[in-house]
Amino acid sequence: MPREIIDLSPPQERAILVGAPLKRGTAKLLVQEHLEELGRLADTAGALVVGTLTQQVERPDSATYIGSGKLEELKALIAERGATVVIFDDELTPAQGKNLEGALAKRVIDRAELILDIFAIRARSAEAKMQVELAQLEYSLPRLTKLWSHLEKFRGGIGVRGPGETQLETDRRLVGHRIRLLKERLSEVTRSREVQRKQRRSQFRAALVGYTNAGKSSILKGMSAANDIFVEDRLFATLDPLTREVSLGGGRGGEVLLTDTVGFIRKLPHDLVASFRATLEETREADLLLHVIDASHPTWEEQRLVVDDVLVELGVHDTPVVHVFNKTDRLTLGEEQALSERMGNLLPGSVFVSAVQPGGLESLRAALLEARRASRPVREVRMSPGDGKRLSELHRSAEVLGQRVDDASGELVVRVRAASELLARLGLG
Numbered sequence: 480m481p482r483e484i485i486d487l488s489p490p491q492e493r494a495i496l497v498g499a500p501l502k503r504g505t506a507k508l509l510v511q512e513h514l515e516e517l518g519r520l521a522d523t524a525g526a527l528v529v530g531t532l533t534q535q536v537e538r539p540d541s542a543t544y545i546g547s548g549k550l551e552e553l554k555a556l557i558a559e560r561g562a563t564v565v566i567f568d569d570e571l572t573p574a575q576g577k578n579l580e581g582a583l584a585k586r587v588i589d590r591a592e593l594i595l596d597i598f599a600i601r602a603r604s605a606e607a608k609m610q611v612e613l614a615q616l617e618y619s620l621p622r623l624t625k626l627w628s629h630l631e632k633f634r635g636g637i638g639v640r641g642p643g644e645t646q647l648e649t650d651r652r653l654v655g656h657r658i659r660l661l662k663e664r665l666s667e668v669t670r671s672r673e674v675q676r677k678q679r680r681s682q683f684r685a686a687l688v689g690y691t692n693a694g695k696s697s698i699l700k701g702m703s704a705a706n707d708i709f710v711e712d713r714l715f716a717t718l719d720p721l722t723r724e725v726s727l728g729g730g731r732g733g734e735v736l737l738t739d740t741v742g743f744i745r746k747l748p749h750d751l752v753a754s755f756r757a758t759l760e761e762t763r764e765a766d767l768l769l770h771v772i773d774a775s776h777p778t779w780e781e782q783r784l785v786v787d788d789v790l791v792e793l794g795v796h797d798t799p800v801v802h803v804f805n806k807t808d809r810l811t812l813g814e815e816q817a818l819s820e821r822m823g824n825l826l827p828g829s830v831f832v833s834a835v836q837p838g839g840l841e842s843l844r845a846a847l848l849e850a851r852r853a854s855r856p857v858r859e860v861r862m863s864p865g866d867g868k869r870l871s872e873l874h875r876s877a878e879v880l881g882q883r884v885d886d887a888s889g890e891l892v893v894r895v896r897a898a899s900e901l902l903a904r905l906g907l908g
């Protein structure tokens with residue numbers, strides 16, 4: 480007799496997406512694209528999208544974000560599609576979230592909350608888990624009353640009094656306590672990471688940054704020929720930074736360190752950016768940023784600006800950037816030519832690659848080799864032969880290509896490829 484299969488997985492959430500951009504903003508032009516991306520986020524979080532609703536608002540209603548007519552429409556749509564959750568593309572205030580939940584009798588979340596959810600589901604390392612929890616707590620702090628109204632519903636029952644102000648205060652204190660604890664633990668992790676980083680200080684470092692799903696991990700995989708790198712056609716496949724040594728060819732010392740990082744997205748919650756700061760420290764210390772762009776994406780230009788904004792928020796806007804247009808295999812030859820001509824003026828130095836085509840990363844290799852040469856010029860420095868301290872520092876932190884004694888002066892002449900800052904620090908610049 481066939482055994483009965485019991486499905487223990489929780490029922491899938493059925494989501495309705497709401498996009499309500501401001502009439503005077505530019506987001507209204509891209510509302511469909513933004514909802515499509517929100518749909519991908521919902522899918523990544525495990526929900527099924529059963530409907531969408533849009534409205535252009537003059538300014539958000541302070542109580543319910545959308546107007547009362549739209550709210551009725553939303554109610555009807557929820558009933559018709561059997562929705563279990565409503566997801567707003569725009570940021571809701573704690574009060575709006577609470578009011579909407581009251582009016583719709585369904586869970587209501589916004590884009591930021593959805594992104595936090597996804598990070599929570601996908602975090603693997605202890606560090607990423609702590610960072611996500613910290614961001615979630617920071618996000619929930621001003622919304623604690625809302626959480627409580629949930630719990631009240633669960634408790635149900637007539638005559639059960641809601642938590643008074645005292646309970647709320649206790650909660651705030653507990654959350655505050657946990658936040659402090661997480662911050663302390665995270666700063667310990669940061670310290671040990673710093674030690675690791677110092678050990679690799681001498682090498683040229685490039686960091687892959689960019690919009691989620693642009694192909695950062697695929698590029699690291701292609702460049703390092705590693706097969707343990709996780710690539711997936713979902714948003715936020717990567718949360719933890721991963722650094723690999725990549726050989727560029729071109730002889731001895733042709734290696735650079737390449738770091739893969741978490742992707743960015745529109746309206747990335749500030750709490751998340753703040754708590755991932757430690758992870759993104761790798762980005763901050765890089766000699767070069769490789770800004771990876773999905774050239775085949777219809778809104779790549781907007782994505783590029785989003786990434787630029789986050790980089791400014793992280794304080795890394797002074798690091799040199801090479802724009803890497805990826806997925807060119809999805810463009811026609813004509814499209815690729817037109818793009819490269821346009822970028823020749825707009826973003827000189829851009830490279831055009833495909834992470835999945837054989838040989839598709841050669842132009843990036845060349846650009847890296849060039850950037851490395853430029854930032855680590857070969858120089859001859861002179862010192863006294865007895866200056867063991869500086870000589871050993873050069874061997875440790877730079878690449879010594881040769882050394883000889885100058886017959887005339889008796890000085891030691893060292894040919895070295897080194898960062899100018901290092902030579903300056905040693906008084907050899």
Ligand SMILES: Nc1nc2c(ncn2[C@@H]2O[C@H](COP(=O)(O)OP(=O)(O)OP(=O)(O)O)[C@@H](O)[C@H]2O)c(=O)[nH]1
Nearest residue numbers: 691692693694695696697711712715716717742834
């Ligand atoms: N056609 C094509 N697909 C690519 C290329 N590069 C990456 N992809 C695909 O794009 C999807 C995302 O690639 P990832 O390398 O995971 O992207 P990522 O930037 O690391 O994404 P996150 O870690 O989510 O931020 C995967 O399905 C890849 O196979 C490319 O050059 N051409």
Ligand SMILES: [Mg+2]
Nearest residue numbers: 695696716717
């Ligand atoms: Mg990735």
